[in-house]
Amino acid sequence: MDVALAIRQKRAIRTFAAKPIRDDDARRILDAGRRAQSSKNTQPWHFVAVRERTTLQALTAAGPFAGHVAGAAMAVVIATPDPAQRWTIPFDAGQAAAYMQLAAWELGIGSCLVAVYEPEAVRALLGIPAELHPYAALSFGYPGDLASLARPPRASGRRPATEVVHWEHW
Numbered sequence: 001m002d003v004a005l006a007i008r009q010k011r012a013i014r015t016f017a018a019k020p021i022r023d024d025d026a027r028r029i030l031d032a033g034r035r036a037q038s039s040k041n042t043q044p045w046h047f048v049a050v051r052e053r054t055t056l057q058a059l060t061a062a063g064p065f066a067g068h069v070a071g072a073a074m075a076v077v078i079a080t081p082d083p084a085q086r087w088t089i090p091f092d093a094g095q096a097a098a099y100m101q102l103a104a105w106e107l108g109i110g111s112c113l114v115a116v117y118e119p120e121a122v123r124a125l126l127g128i129p130a131e132l133h134p135y136a137a138l139s140f141g142y143p144g145d146l147a148s149l150a151r152p153p154r155a156s157g158r159r160p161a162t163e164v165v166h167w168e169h170w
């Protein structure tokens with residue numbers, strides 16, 4: 001995979017085809033998250049991978065923008081220690097998420113992040129231990145709209161470098 005192109009092309013996929021993700025592809029995605037860098041190599045994450053349809057549907061209770069999980073082939077809930085302990089914890093979780101999303105994209109599998117507004121509902125659903133906090137999840141699946149994987153790199157949609165990048169000094 002051309003990493004630069006993948007970074008430019010990847011976009012959130014929220015509509016999924018009714019096609020399962022093969023076990024080895026699911027493991028490859030999860031391994032990409034497991035291999036992500038983290039502060040002091042603490043790897044402050046557990047991944048709960050969900051493929052049961054009824055559980056995927058129930059995961060839509062995670063928050064107001066989690067509806068796409070119902071149609072996903074797989075969801076991965078990222079559980080971490082309390083982010084209040086160290087600012088690096090959600091940063092690390094975000095990197096694991098991004099690695100999983102890029103690994104999936106290489107396989108032609110789309111994904112979308114879910115901000116978990118109802119962590120206790122997710123904890124109860126999945127049996128996540130009390131000391132861990134499921135604040136983020138990902139839906140994965142083959143895009144319902146196949147063209148979304150073949151689109152040319154988008155020219156817009158991100159703030160321009162002139163606004164974001166400050167060379168040497170602000």
Ligand SMILES: Cc1cc2nc3c(=O)[nH]c(=O)nc-3n(C[C@H](O)[C@H](O)[C@H](O)COP(=O)(O)O)c2cc1C
Nearest residue numbers: 010011012013014063065066068112113114115116
């Ligand atoms: C921390 C974070 C939380 C997000 N939460 C949600 C969410 O709850 N539901 C959703 O549909 N998309 C969510 N997204 C996806 C973003 O809306 C999406 O990545 C952004 O609008 C840019 O679109 P693109 O990825 O297609 O370029 C989230 C993304 C991030 C990084």
